[in-house]
Amino acid sequence: MKIRTAILGYGRSGSTLHADPLETLSEDFTVKAVCDIDPDACKKAEERFNCSIYTDYKEMLRQEELDLVVIVTRSNQHCEMTCDCLHAGVNILVTKPWCVNVAEAERMVAAEKASGRKLLPWLPARWGCDLMQLQGLVASGIIGKVFMIRRREFSFAVRHDWQTLKVNGGGYLLNWGPHIIDQAMQLAGEKVVSVYGQLRQIINPGDVEDVVHAILTTEGGTILSCEYSMAANTLPNWVVQGDGGTIFVKETEIEIHKATFPDVKDAVDYGKQPEIEVIREDVEGDHRITIGNRYGDSMVVYPEIAAAIRGEADFPVTTASALELTKVFDAVRQSDETNQVVTL
DSSP, rough: OOOOEEOOSSSSIIIIIHHHHHHOTTTTEEEEEEESHHHHHHHHHHHHHHOOEESSSSHHHHHHHOOOOOESOOOOGGGHHHHHHTTTTOOOESSSSSSSSSSHHHHHHHHHHHHHHHEEEEOOOGOOOOOOOHHHHHHHHHTOSSSEEEEEEEEEOOOOOOGGGGGGTTTTHHHHHHHHHHHHHHHTTEEEEEEEEEEEEEESSSSOOSSEEEEEETTTTOOEEEEEEEOTTTSSSSEEEEEETEEEEEEEOOOOOEEEEEOOGGGGGGGGGOOOEOOOOTOOOOOOOOOTTTTHHHHHHHHHHHHHHHTOOOSSSSHHHHHHHHHHHHHHHHHHHTTSSOOO
């Protein structure tokens, strides 16, 4: 069974990150319709897929028999569009951020339950090659018990699009949080219990933040420091600290500093330093991130979407985990506004 699919929003992401796998995986998906308010975008989609074109998604829902709608519009539109599509009896894949706050998330989850259809949050960074490599290394115990995870991205790029306006659900907390904050949470693998956040608007126009710094604490005591900031790209993207060493990740390179502690029994030798073994790329290249995408490969994710829609497997990203992430985002914003630690 081919999954009859519509793309709602055929902009930069809709026409690439989503249209590309839908087109390539033609044995699983068939694009029946595209909806966008931009005539040029509609024309390109019609020429590419030979599909029906709409400027009103509600009209599309009335006219088309669909199994899946992929929502790739402005963040402030996700909740209403998702609920409307679910109520129309269509499964939904909604791009990140799936909504702008917890109230919207809870409304969407309720709509999914009432409809009997599936709501799939798009969090592709969970398939990120760096995260998956780190998960394996941490599980191996190579640096012992992890107590701190630092996740960072940097840029001096200035935006001039809808992402710079609060009314659109813009801002880097919602735009980059689903990458950097969620990845740190996934690596920790524990529920976040407290949040401290600082948001700043530095170089972008508009009225929302372009700098995000969040410090999260998990129920097991692991500290997560997540940052998107304006800087030259010279610092590590990941620093994962354990009681037996540290892992550094700089884009595609992983370097492991493994500590071997001396057998010290005399108080006089308390300051004797451990031996540090630096592990870079080995003969087979096991410690180098060379395959895949740091933010997830849509060609890898979409077969799992197909399996979920057909009822063959559960989608790895649950609405419950997406809701927990949204709670963290709300807490970061609340913490910034009050300059207080927020307990979840």
